[in-house]
Structures are given as structure tokens and as C-alpha cells.
Amino acid sequence: MLRVLTYNVRRCLGLDGDVSVPRIASVIASCRPDIIALQELDVRRARSFGVDQAQEIARELDMKHVHFHPALKVMEEEYGDAIITAAPSCLIKAGPLPGMTRRPRLEPRGALWVRIAFGGRSFDIVNTHLGLGPAERRAQAAALLGPAWLGTEASETPAILLGDFNSLPGGRVYRRLSGRFRDAYRIAGRRAGPRCTFMSRLPMLRLDYIFVDRVLSVDRIETVSTPLARVASDHLPLVADIAVAN
Template sequence: MTLDDLPASRTEPDGSAVVRLLSYNVRSLRDDTGALARVVRACAPDVVCVQEAPRFFRWRKHASRLARATGLVYVTGGATATGPMILSSLRATVERSEDVLLPRTPGLHRRGLATAVLRFGRAARLAVVCCHLSLAEEERYAQAGLVLDRLADMGADAGSLAGVVAGDLNDEPDGRAFRRLAGTLRDGWATAPWGGELTWSASAPRKRIDAVLATGAVEVLGCGVPAGLAGVGAADLRAATDHLPVLAALRVPADPGGTGGRTG
């Protein structure tokens, strides 16, 4: 199974759009950034939801370098979201974006969300929430609920606006937080498995803790760890970071209210 088996990005005559979304924990760019850039570029994503983006000294400079190296542009997040970050191709129009800090649990690392509403073509609009949930089980479960609340606040709960959550959940599919998200959203891998399943660790995959989950308005065309990437070998995937990426092809419907969104 290769990347050619996953639908390519395109805009349909009815205004809907096929969007490739990549979720990737990059471990603060502490590994082989050349290999990382090769992996991302080979996936040809429209949107990249990054976890563990640089968030300390000169973090904006490092984020800009990653965007340039991958042929993408910075949308939002990074230090301002305590790690989650969204990049996109020039195909996407940014209608709005916001970084959200989640409540802090004393003694634990504070978590946040990078969020944006992106438009593809004139009418296909997608609410994106990028997250990296807690290592602590109780906090992680609570954060899953806050992720769903945020998606609803963006208008992607019951209306026509399509929505997607992507990130490092630090939980497996049978875990409480993962099940809380999958109880409302559709787990991409479970819906349309493509490529590989296990995401951690990159050197010896044994767990699926990274995921892309979508609202009912989104058609999941394929989702999983990409395989058969041109110019990318198994060594690159192991060297890039300690997680494997998750790539999804999503059909985003035309939103009747999305024919003239503002940019910013």
C-alpha cells in the first residue's frame, strides 16, 4: 500500500474538497530535521497538526524554519499553545485561528490547543483542533471533554461546518479519553484504515496513541501511518522523531455559509 492509494487533494465541482491532513509529534525538533522534512513533504499535506513544536528560546524562528523546509506556512500555535501547532499549504485560506490554554493541574505540564477554521476553494470549510493530551489519566479524560467543547464552540458540533481533531492523545483506543473522543467523533483509522496502524514508538511501534478524528460531516477516505513515500525510507521515519505520523484524506463538504469567509 503506497501513497498513490490515498486520494489526492482536489476541489470538486460541487464545492467540496479532498483535504490531506497530517498529524505528527515532532519532539521539539530534537531529532533529524532533514528526515522530518522529507517525511512531511512526501505526504503532500494540505494541513499539518504538529505536537511538541518548539516552545522555548526562539521558538518562532524554529517554527518558521520547519514551515519553509516542508513547503508550508505557519497558521497558529507553538509556544502560545504549549506545543500544538498548525501549518498549512497555500491551498488553505485561514478564516480564523486561536490558541487555547487548558486548565493547569499543579505539578503537571500545562496543555493547550491550536485551533483554526480553514477554507479550501470557495466553500469547503474545516474546523481544525490540534491537541496533545496529558500523560495523567484523569487530566487526559477531562481534556478530551474540553477538546469536544472547543470543537462545538467553533460551530462543528451539529451544523454544516465540518470539524477534525488531530493529535497525540497519549491514550490507546480502549482508553477512557480516546473513547470519549471516539464516542462523538469518528476515529479515522477505525473508519477507513489505510497504511499502518501503530504510531509509537517510531523505532518499535507497539501502540496507537496518535489519531485523526472527524465529525459526521466529514467523509474519511483513508487514514493511517503513511507507507511507500517517495524518497523516504524506514530509516527516515525512525530518525525524524519518536512518533510515526498519521495521514488522513478527508472529503470536506461545501458549506453554504462559507462562500466568502474573511482571512487572517
Template sequence: MASILSERTKILMIKVASYNIHKAIGTDRRRNPGRIIDVLNEIDADVIALQEADRRFGARAAAIPEKLLEMQSDYRAIPLDVQIDSMGWHGNAILVKKSVEVLGHDIMHIPCLEPRGAIMAHFQINGQPLAVFGMHLDLSGLWRRRQAAAIVKLAQDKEQDVPVVLMGDLNEWSAARGCLKDFTRAFEIVDCGRSFHSRNPIATLDRIMHSSSIRSSSAGVHDSPTARKASDHLPVWANIIVDTVQDA
């Protein structure tokens, strides 16, 4: 994270990322949360939205044990106060660096055919407020569009008070149609690149979007030897800039 000061304006650069961790099951079909943590440390973002962060069956326990995350990284999961053993809500979780001040969080019920949800967290990073929405949308195109419409409305309401970033696995294979049309009516989509499948990326399923008060300076797909094995998705990232005018 970097800050550049001018006479009247503070330019704050924040790194955000989104990562479908596939319940910590890698391309070798082994569950290894330590590899996921290694990838998180490689990304070194201020805020990371996770998808498939909880196991699928039973108590839906977190795919990454809390103690392991605490001991091996500088990240902590936003407490969503929903399920005791889970990290997220319907698999969605948000991680932040331990230095980030969390101001609030919420879970969102969205239209769904299969269990789906979205989450939001409100932070302050070096004095700059920011709201992040994390999501994992449906496999059905019809339900994706319904979910996108619901999330856009919630994000626009939040945008009146604070800059907004939206991140997640949209499950949208088209380049500019489907739910992407709904999101682009209100938010800008960052060109990160192809993230699925991690062994041979052919699809841009994982997306980062933001409000007009934010601009992205750089973005990409985190493609490392560990990331290719840790999950079937590669993480996507963006360095975003929020300009704030200083007092005279």
C-alpha cells in the same frame, strides 16, 4: 489533494496529518529540523497538526526555524499570535500548504496538571471550509479525560458552523477506554495504526478524528527511513472526504 465532480455533488478529498516532532530531536538524539521538513514533504498533506513543535526551555523557540520551513517546503505555520519566537502554543502548531486560505485561529486553555493546551484553525480549501483542532494531551489518565471533555465541547460548538477534524498525540495507550470513550461519543476515530515508538511501533498514541459530516477514504502511518530517525513518533495521516451539494 484531489477533487472529483459529479452532476450535483462536489467531492473534495483533503489530506490531513498529525506528527509529534519531539522538538526535532531524532532517535539518534540529534536535533535536526531539516529531517522533520523532509518528512513533512514526504507526507504531502494539506494540513498537518504538530506536537512538541517548540523547544522545551528558555524562550521556547520554534523547533523548525521559520525561514528553513519557508525555503525547503510548501508549508507555513498558522500564526497564533502568542509568543514571538515560538511556532505553537504549548508545543501545538498547525501547518498548512501555502495555497490554503486561513480564515481564523484560536488557542484554547484546557484543564491541566502540567502545561498543556489545544489550538484551532479555520480554513478554506478549494472553497470547502474546514476547522482543525490540534492537541497534545496529558500523561495522566484523569487529566486526559478532563481535557478531552473540554475539547469535545469546543469542537461541537464549532461543528455547528463547519466540518471539524481533531488531531494530535492523545497519550492514550488503551484501545477503546479512557479519553477515547469521550471523543467517540461525539466524533469518529480514524484507524491509522501504531505510531510510537518510531523504531518499533507498539502504541497507537497519535489519532485523527472527525465529525459525522466527513468520511475517511484511506489512512495510515507514514513509515519511511527518514521518519524512523527524525522523531520518536511516526506521523499519521488520513484522506478525508467532504461532500458538498452544488447549485442546480
């Protein structure tokens, strides 16, 4: 069973105003994931004390394989998303997703695609963080499902698409993605726990998702709402146990 976790860590800035990498790492460690997809990480940014948060979280968790994509880069300071794995993994692709040309000040968005060897099989993991505007999100979802990303010919390697989609269930982006993948919550059925991931202190919105290929099964999925998780970031982590269907 492959345990995957997605978590928007908001540059490790908690609701109490403290920036704490160890606290985020403790939340993650309590879930014992094999694969970690993180959004909103700071790397060498002054506001976060110059720390490479992706590497520091991996070090805290004793996980050796770290892949980071900066959606935003200014001089040496970077901000973006990461995939961290315990088992061997390799980068397939990292790059930007389309924004709105008429609104150049919108935060840049990207995606990160990693292949991991686990339990004698390979899995493709794609981590993303979509934009805040509906038109922006639709363009980004279309790009992810297009030939540059996951719209290539059928692969023998099953894929998991996860991250912060800034979208509600039933919306246009959700419907488009669930036409290609399956929402892990729908597969888990009665084995699913709480769904909402935002705002962490009083979660009322479901913005973070794990979508899986149709050859995969989901044994369990839930948000993690421990007292520590409720203060460590403005999102709650989402964790799922995934296997190849019989």
C-alpha cells in the same frame, strides 16, 4: 480530497540525538499534506539553537500559513503546537486545557483551532496534545467537547480533531471522543494502513489519532514508517485523505 497529517516531532530531536528541522520537514514533504498538525515544537529555545521550528518547517515546505500556540512560555522561549497550511487559513481559537491543580509541575497542555478554505469548502481543524495522567486526559477531553471548544451548537463547518492524545483505543478518553467524532481508522476500514505511532523505531502503541465529523469520509489513513521517519522523532506521523461524504 483533503490530506491531513498529525505528527509529534519531539522538538525535532531524533532517536540519534540530532536536532534537525530539515529532516522533520523531509518526512512531512514525502506525505504531501495540505494541513499539518504538529506537537512538541520549540520556538526560540536555547536547547534547539534558538530556532522557531514552526516557521522553519513551514519555510522548508513552502507553506505560508502558520499558527502556533505555546503551551509553555518562559521569557522568550516557547514550546507548544502548531498548524501549518498551504491554503488560506485563519485562527479561531488557541488556549490552554485544564491541568491537575494538585500537580502544578505537570507539563501544561493546550489546543489550537484553525479554519481552512479548501476546494470551495471550509474545514475546522483542532490540534491538541493531551497529558500523561488518566485524570488529566479526561478533564482535557471534556474541555475539548465542552462549550468553550467543540461543544457549541452544530456548525455548518465540519471539524477534524487530531493530535497526540496519549491514550489507547478503547480507553475512557477514546470512548468519549469517539462518541462525538468518528475515528478515521474505523471509517477507512480496509483502506487503512498501519496504526501504531509510538515508539517510532518499533511502533507498538497507538497514541496519535485523527477524529472526523460524521459528515466526513476517509479514503485512506496510515502511519508513515519510512527509514527517515523511524529516526526523525519518537513518534511516527499519521496521514489521512478526507472528503465530505456523499
